[in-house]
Amino acid sequence: MHELLATDNINSENLEAVLKARENGEADFLLVDVREDMEYEIGHLKGVDMLKPTSDFQSWAQALFDEAKDKVVIFTCRTGNRSGQVQNVFRSNGHPRVINHSGGIVSYRGEIER
Amino acid sequence: MMQQLDMNSEEFKAEMVKTEKFTDKVCESQGWVYSANEDVNEGVTLGLARHRLLFGKRFCPCFMVEPDESKSGKFKSSDDRICPCKPAIEKEIPEKGICHCQIFCTPEHREEQIREKEAKVLAKEELKHVAEEESK
Numbered sequence: 001m002h003e004l005l006a007t008d009n010i011n012s013e014n015l016e017a018v019l020k021a022r023e024n025g026e027a028d029f030l031l032v033d034v035r036e037d038m039e040y041e042i043g044h045l046k047g048v049d050m051l052k053p054t055s056d057f058q059s060w061a062q063a064l065f066d067e068a069k070d071k072v073v074i075f076t077c078r079t080g081n082r083s084g085q086v087q088n089v090f091r092s093n094g095h096p097r098v099i100n101h102s103g104g105i106v107s108y109r110g111e112i113e114r
Numbered sequence: 115m116m117q118q119l120d121m122n123s124e125e126f127k128a129e130m131v132k133t134e135k136f137t138d139k140v141c142e143s144q145g146w147v148y149s150a151n152e153d154v155n156e157g158v159t160l161g162l163a164r165h166r167l168l169f170g171k172r173f174c175p176c177f178m179v180e181p182d183e184s185k186s187g188k189f190k191s192s193d194d195r196i197c198p199c200k201p202a203i204e205k206e207i208p209e210k211g212i213c214h215c216q217i218f219c220t221p222e223h224r225e226e227q228i229r230e231k232e233a234k235v236l237a238k239e240e241l242k243h244v245a246e247e248e249s250k
Contacts, residue, residue, distance in 0.1 A: 036175075038121050038164065039160065055179070057178075078161075082178055085177075106151070
């Protein structure tokens with residue numbers, strides 16, 4: 001399980017697995033949705049810890065970086081593009097454990113909350 | 115702080131109508147159809163309407179929009195994607211049958227999506243049936 005959290009990218013199937021593991025107390029990470037409010041309202045992955053829209057990136061990035069510098073952070077969005085860009089910014093600023101949900105919510109077959 | 119939009123406002127609803135007409139026209143002019151995933155289509159349409167209201171252009175909702183440093187007060191998409199975007203027209207749809215956002219695809223791709231969906235439903239029903247038989 002831990003190896004899934006030691007990579008730069010995680011696909012939907014593996015994300016579903018680590019979310020289940022977290023529910024059982026076997027994994028620890030933050031799942032951050034970087035889409036916009038209205039996209040989140042249509043549906044989001046069950047297990048998302050916080051919504052941090054990229055349109056507002058400047059207002060939350062530093063605080064999240066500081067708050068989560070010792071944690072594994074998985075970023076997710078619709079297709080994995082915006083979350084990948086956020087991951088790049090965090091990584092280039094020295095965050096050691098940021099993961100991109102490749103494929104995003106459109107490729108996710110686990111539980112979606114509305 | 116980025117301006118927030120009220121999805122229930124008359125302004126947003128009117129923009130949604132315009133955006134739906136726009137995406138219909140894109141399909142018609144390019145010979146594309148909407149994907150079989152209606153949630154995805156709705157999300158992308160909302161995103162396009164949102165960007166049109168906030169930035170004046172239908173920037174692709176899958177990519178970040180940033181201030182354009184070369185033009186004061188203007189914005190640009192991080193991958194220069196304005197719908198219908200060049201990568202979708204030239205590469206994604208010809209090669210994969212569907213655009214990155216997954217709203218537009220070829221009629222063949224949509225058929226394939228529908229077949230896959232139906233196969234999944236059938237498989238689910240079959241599993242349910244097997245489980246019911248086993249529990250008897």
